[in-house]
Amino acid sequence: MPDRNTKLRPATIAAQGTGRVAAPYREIVPPIHVSTTYERGADGAYPGGRVYSRADNPSYDQAEALIASLEGAAAAMLFASGQAAAAALFQSLTPGDAVLAPRSMYWALRKWLLEYASPWGLAVEFYENSSIDDLAQKARTARPRLIWIETPANPTWDITDIAAATEIARETGATVAVDSTSATPVLTHPIELGAHIVMHSATKYLNGHSDVIAGALATVHDDELWQRIRYVRGGGGAVLGPFETWLLLRGMRTLHLRVAAACANAQAIAEYFHGHSELTHVLYPGLASHPGHAVAARQMRGGFGGMMSLRLRGGEDAAKAFAARLQVFKRATSLGSVESLAEHRASVEGPGTTCPADLVRLSIGIEHVDDLIGDIEQALS
Numbered sequence: 346m347p348d349r350n351t352k353l354r355p356a357t358i359a360a361q362g363t364g365r366v367a368a369p370y371r372e373i374v375p376p377i378h379v380s381t382t383y384e385r386g387a388d389g390a391y392p393g394g395r396v397y398s399r400a401d402n403p404s405y406d407q408a409e410a411l412i413a414s415l416e417g418a419a420a421a422m423l424f425a426s427g428q429a430a431a432a433a434l435f436q437s438l439t440p441g442d443a444v445l446a447p448r449s450m451y452w453a454l455r456k457w458l459l460e461y462a463s464p465w466g467l468a469v470e471f472y473e474n475s476s477i478d479d480l481a482q483k484a485r486t487a488r489p490r491l492i493w494i495e496t497p498a499n500p501t502w503d504i505t506d507i508a509a510a511t512e513i514a515r516e517t518g519a520t521v522a523v524d525s526t527s528a529t530p531v532l533t534h535p536i537e538l539g540a541h542i543v544m545h546s547a548t549k550y551l552n553g554h555s556d557v558i559a560g561a562l563a564t565v566h567d568d569e570l571w572q573r574i575r576y577v578r579g580g581g582g583a584v585l586g587p588f589e590t591w592l593l594l595r596g597m598r599t600l601h602l603r604v605a606a607a608c609a610n611a612q613a614i615a616e617y618f619h620g621h622s623e624l625t626h627v628l629y630p631g632l633a634s635h636p637g638h639a640v641a642a643r644q645m646r647g648g649f650g651g652m653m654s655l656r657l658r659g660g661e662d663a664a665k666a667f668a669a670r671l672q673v674f675k676r677a678t679s680l681g682s683v684e685s686l687a688e689h690r691a692s693v694e695g696p697g698t699t700c701p702a703d704l705v706r707l708s709i710g711i712e713h714v715d716d717l718i719g720d721i722e723q724a725l726s
């Protein structure tokens with residue numbers, strides 16, 4: 346990213362996709378680099394600075410620079426998915442290392458930790474998302490190499506105090522990584538709060554249009570761990586394609602507008618349905634009644650995100666019937682796109698789920714808020 350941009354606000358840098366224009370054509374939108382391989386000079390050197398695009402594709406440069414800039418990071422790396430990004434970090438640890446992860450977290454990653462990372466050799470233990478005491482006690486006993494945080498966390502949007510957790514990590518010698526997918530770089534800056542690594546499922550808010558699977562990591566230092574992660578990406582080969590990278594950069598140009606609109610809609614919807622007779626809970630960190638509200642208000646700026654869950658008084662059947670009656674919300678998994686999505690989460694997660702059966706997860710999009718409120722209202726009645 347050129348120096349002239351360092352004082353510009355993140356929304357400006359994102360809108361311009363870093364603002365970089367490349368020689369010789371001075372394109373406002375970067376080209377897609379499709380070549381897998383690069384010419385070697387007669388002297389054996391690589392004058393273009395690239396060898397083979399499994400290691401890194403020039404199409405990544407601008408998108409990675411933008412993510413690093415938005416996170417206040419030294420560097421960022423793109424992956425073929427959010428899962429690939431998270432897996433690369435865990436695989437950069439050493440079998441025998443201990444890892445602490447939250448009890449409530451993105452289901453597929455929890456499953457991967459239990460079914461792949463544990464047999465591979467990581468000692469995985471779970472802490473209560475919003476209990477710093479529980480985290481501290483487990484960190485002092487297990488001496489984890491890595492503490493994983495997800496905040497707000499799927500699917501109940503529990504909040505973890507990132508600054509407090511990083512203090513415990515410093516004391517016990519752990520690295521802190523934050524899955525900031527639902528918080529987005531617009532609302533939370535984990536690195537500013539002391540985290541070492543930030544992870545995004547770029548499939549969600551960063552891309553924002555339900556048309557790319559991608560992941561990203563960002564780091565506070567380009568250190569030995571970061572170089573191991575780089576090797577896991579290139580060596581393991583879970584790399585993002587150049588066209589997906591280009592779409593992701595295009596999506597990120599409207600990130601700030603999309604996140605602001607989703608936050609405003611979600612806050613209005615949560616306030617409207619809070620206390621509704623058919624619901625036992627509206628789980629949204631922007632409501633003063635949410636147990637994590639005070640911490641969320643400290644570590645999230647400009648909104649509380651676009652994710653919420655509703656718990657139906659009538660239990661599982663009522664939750665499924667509610668989802669079935671929705672007309673504007675699309676019934677689908679995933680989150681963070683411009684269109685609103687609803688999901689009966691427990692039946693997607695399947696056996697072993699920790700998600701309450703009476704819960705419907707809502708990803709609030711950027712539609713007109715009255716259409717969303719009207720849809721929820723008719724589906725509840």
Ligand SMILES: *Cc1c(COP(=O)(O)O)cnc(C)c1O
Binds near residue numbers: 429524527
């Ligand atoms: C979707 C998601 C992931 C996994 O990302 P993929 O891009 O689907 O691989 C991880 N964490 C959170 C919070 C997510 O929402």
